[in-house]
Amino acid sequence: MYNILICDDDKDIVSALDIYLTSEGYHTIPAYDGQQALKAVEENDIHLVLMDVMMPNLDGIRCTAKLREKCNVPIILLTAKSEDADKVLGLNIGADDYVTKPFNPMEVMARVKSQLRRYTTLGGRTGVGVQEDGLLKNGGVAMDDAAKTVTVDGDPVNLTPLEFNILRLFLQHPGQVFSTAQIYEQVWNDPAYGSENTVAVHIRHLREKIEIDPANPRYIKVVWGLGYKMEKV
Numbered sequence: 001m002y003n004i005l006i007c008d009d010d011k012d013i014v015s016a017l018d019i020y021l022t023s024e025g026y027h028t029i030p031a032y033d034g035q036q037a038l039k040a041v042e043e044n045d046i047h048l049v050l051m052d053v054m055m056p057n058l059d060g061i062r063c064t065a066k067l068r069e070k071c072n073v074p075i076i077l078l079t080a081k082s083e084d085a086d087k088v089l090g091l092n093i094g095a096d097d098y099v100t101k102p103f104n105p106m107e108v109m110a111r112v113k114s115q116l117r118r119y120t121t122l123g124g125r126t127g128v129g130v131q132e133d134g135l136l137k138n139g140g141v142a143m144d145d146a147a148k149t150v151t152v153d154g155d156p157v158n159l160t161p162l163e164f165n166i167l168r169l170f171l172q173h174p175g176q177v178f179s180t181a182q183i184y185e186q187v188w189n190d191p192a193y194g195s196e197n198t199v200a201v202h203i204r205h206l207r208e209k210i211e212i213d214p215a216n217p218r219y220i221k222v223v224w225g226l227g228y229k230m231e232k233v
Helices: 011-023 034-043 060-068 084-092 105-121 161-172 180-187 196-210
Strands: 003-007 027-031 048-052 075-080 097-101 135-138 141-144 149-152 155-157 220-223 227-230
Touching (some): 011 027, 034 048, 048 105, 060 075, 060 084, 084 196, 149 196, 161 180, 161 227, 180 196
Antiparallel strands (some): 141 149
């Protein structure tokens, strides 16, 4: 059973999400501000976090940043329509996805299932997942897909599940150009409507971890008007 942390200062929203998630067989843990969320992650084996952005004591953005210092558990932000800047900031600091309030319960369930599927396939902290033999390498970037590890010039690099999936896609197809829609559909496994900014944010984050100079990348290059590719090194 997967443990899902629901963090929102609106108790009605926490209660509603609890009903939807438990009906699908998930176990939920409530929190009503960022401080409670951090404590819950320390005390429980959490597999996914639903995190409100605007909260007292410690907001969702700062809480996400603190969680990313400790773990790679998937984080889905709950945002209002007026919080577009927070969505981008949240993705920049490590959130995996977001749902806009008022949300459709079916959309929330679909995103939860999608994130959990990627997390377990990549062998998250639960140890659950499909392990495949294979070493992918390009220049100084090496990925052990069985062990779910990445090194750059021999040094280990800590990637989120989404960053890992994006890098794996590029390493499997060096030199091939992928549009943002293609990347989103293959990595997120969702339709690519309005995906350009989401993909760009995650690729920028990935570059910061594998490139010596992210502003002048050696590996992941922009092909203007077409998308991105991994340069063969």
